[in-house]
Amino acid sequence: MLAALGVELKSGQIIDATFVPVPIQRNGRENNEIIKAAAVPIDWGKTPAKLAQKDIDARWTKKGGQNHYGYKSHINIDKATKLITAQACTDASVHDSQVLDAVLRDEAEGGKEVWADSAYRSDEQEQSLKASQHESQIHERAYRNKPLTEVQELSNTEKSRVRARVEHVFGHQENSMGGIFLRSIGAARAKVGVGLMNLTYNLARVEMLIRTKVFDFDRVSTSSSQATA
Numbered sequence: 001m002l003a004a005l006g007v008e009l010k011s012g013q014i015i016d017a018t019f020v021p022v023p024i025q026r027n028g029r030e031n032n033e034i035i036k037a038a039a040v041p042i043d044w045g046k047t048p049a050k051l052a053q054k055d056i057d058a059r060w061t062k063k064g065g066q067n068h069y070g071y072k073s074h075i076n077i078d079k080a081t082k083l084i085t086a087q088a089c090t091d092a093s094v095h096d097s098q099v100l101d102a103v104l105r106d107e108a109e110g111g112k113e114v115w116a117d118s119a120y121r122s123d124e125q126e127q128s129l130k131a132s133q134h135e136s137q138i139h140e141r142a143y144r145n146k147p148l149t150e151v152q153e154l155s156n157t158e159k160s161r162v163r164a165r166v167e168h169v170f171g172h173q174e175n176s177m178g179g180i181f182l183r184s185i186g187a188a189r190a191k192v193g194v195g196l197m198n199l200t201y202n203l204a205r206v207e208m209l210i211r212t213k214v215f216d217f218d219r220v221s222t223s224s225s226q227a228t229a
Helices: 029-036 096-103 123-131 150-163 163-173 189-213
Strands: 011-023 058-061 066-078 084-091 112-114 135-139
Touching: 011 096, 011 150, 011 163, 011 189, 066 096, 066 163, 066 189, 084 096, 084 189, 096 123, 096 189, 123 135, 135 150, 150 163, 163 189
Parallel strands: 011 112, 112 135
Antiparallel strands: 011 066, 058 066, 066 084
């Protein structure tokens, strides 16, 4: 609908992910090992009512010394408007870099430049972006016995000024939309929940862009012909 009104969301792509917690399951070590192996404990399978209350898709992971349980919301936002243009939902254990291709938009549609933090950077990924005609603005990363140079640190600082815009999206969802948290069970419901969360954010963001006259129309409807230019 926005495209029909002349909005081109191709000012550049900012990609990031955040954890989406769900109620912690108290399953016991043996059952957890079975779940990690993508199987279902036998006694749960014999009791459908019990299985319906067990999330066998959510996973534990650790980041920055903190444990997280649940899922991850992966998003790609347009640099200029901060509208979410692509999304994905995985369990919390999936590394951010594994989902970059799933949310990356074609350079002709989303813009050449791609911003992301250092978790997304690898030689393979840089070559892949170059091959797809994208221009990487992904943060440089330090390695053991190979710290960042002063030039690399300055480059990262400049990139951060743009990349930080994606944090505004997660901040709005956390503070203005009641928090990034789901009480549903299972990956299928989590994907719907995350999708609705992102859609709700976009609706609020479009309203703000219209109200502040960033867009030169005063409403968006299901029929672009009904929109007042």
